[in-house]
Amino acid sequence: QVQLVQSGAEMKKPGALVKVSCKASGYTFTAHGITWVRQAPGQGFEWMGWSSAYNGNRKYAQKFQDRVTMTTDTPSTTAYMELRSLRFDDTAVYYCAREAEDSSGILDSWGQGTLVTVSS
Amino acid sequence: DIQMTQSPSSLSASVGDSITITCRSSQSISTFLNWYQQKPGKAPKLLIFAASSLQSGVPSRFSGSGSGTEFTLTISSLQPEDFATYYCQQNYVTITFGVGTKVEIK
Numbered sequence: 001q002v003q004l005v006q007s008g009a010e011m012k013k014p015g016a017l018v019k020v021s022c023k024a025s026g027y028t029f030t031a032h033g034i035t036w037v038r039q040a041p042g043q044g045f046e047w048m049g050w051s052s053a054y055n056g057n058r059k060y061a062q063k064f065q066d067r068v069t070m071t072t073d074t075p076s077t078t079a080y081m082e083l084r085s086l087r088f089d090d091t092a093v094y095y096c097a098r099e100a101e102d103s104s105g106i107l108d109s110w111g112q113g114t115l116v117t118v119s120s
Numbered sequence: 121d122i123q124m125t126q127s128p129s130s131l132s133a134s135v136g137d138s139i140t141i142t143c144r145s146s147q148s149i150s151t152f153l154n155w156y157q158q159k160p161g162k163a164p165k166l167l168i169f170a171a172s173s174l175q176s177g178v179p180s181r182f183s184g185s186g187s188g189t190e191f192t193l194t195i196s197s198l199q200p201e202d203f204a205t206y207y208c209q210q211n212y213v214t215i216t217f218g219v220g221t222k223v224e225i226k
Binding site: 035037044045046047059061095097100104105106107108109110111112113 | 152154156162163164165166169170175207209211214215216217218219220
C-alpha cells in the first residue's frame with residue numbers, strides 16, 4: 001500500500017534551517033509529484049510548494065520562494081523539504097503528500113506529519 | 121490567491137443525521153475542488169476529488185457537488201467515526217484550503 005513516512009520532530013532556533021524527509025513506498029515514485037503543506041498549531045493548511053519526482057520540476061508558493069528548496073531522490077524514493085532562515089511563526093506540522101497525478105493538486109496520500117518547533 | 125470560505129465553522133449533529141458543509145471560492149474554479157477529513161493528531165484523508173468523485177475506499181455516505189464558486193459536501197447518516205474536521209481545497213490555481221468545519225457530536 002502507498003505509504004509516506006516522514007522524519008521526526010525537530011526543534012530549531014530562529015535563523016536556522018530544517019530539512020524534512022518523506023520516504024515513499026508502495027508505488028512508482030517517479031509517477032507522482034510530492035506536495036508540501038504545513039499546519040500551524042490550531043490553524044488551517046498552507047501550501048508551500050510541489051516537486052515532480054519525474055523530471056525535477058518545482059513550483060513554490062511565493063511566500064516561501066526565497067527560503068525553501070524541495071527535492072526528490074529517485075534511488076531512495078525520498079522527497080525532501082528544506083526551509084531556511086526559520087522564524088518563530090514557522091512553528092507548524094509539516095506534511096508531505098502525494099499528488100494523484102503529477103502536479104494535479106489532488107493529494108491522495110499523506111505522510112504522518114513532522115512537527116517543527118522554532119524556539120530560542 | 122484564490123480564497124476558500126467554508127460554512128459553518130462548526131456544527132453539532134447526532135449519529136444518523138445528514139449534514140451538509142458549504143465551500144465557496146473567491147473566483148470560479150470549475151470543478152477543481154477536493155474535500156479532506158482530518159481527525160485530531162492525524163494527517164488529512166482525501167474524501168472527494170474533482171468536486172464530486174468519491175475517492176477509492178471512502179464510504180458512499182460521503183458525496184460532493186457543485187461547480188464554479190459554490191460546492192457542498194454531504195454526509196448522509198453520520199457514523200461515530202465521521203466526527204472530525206473537514207476541509208475543502210482548490211487546485212485550480214496552485215492550492216489553497218478552506219479553514220475547516222468541525223463536526224462534533226451533539
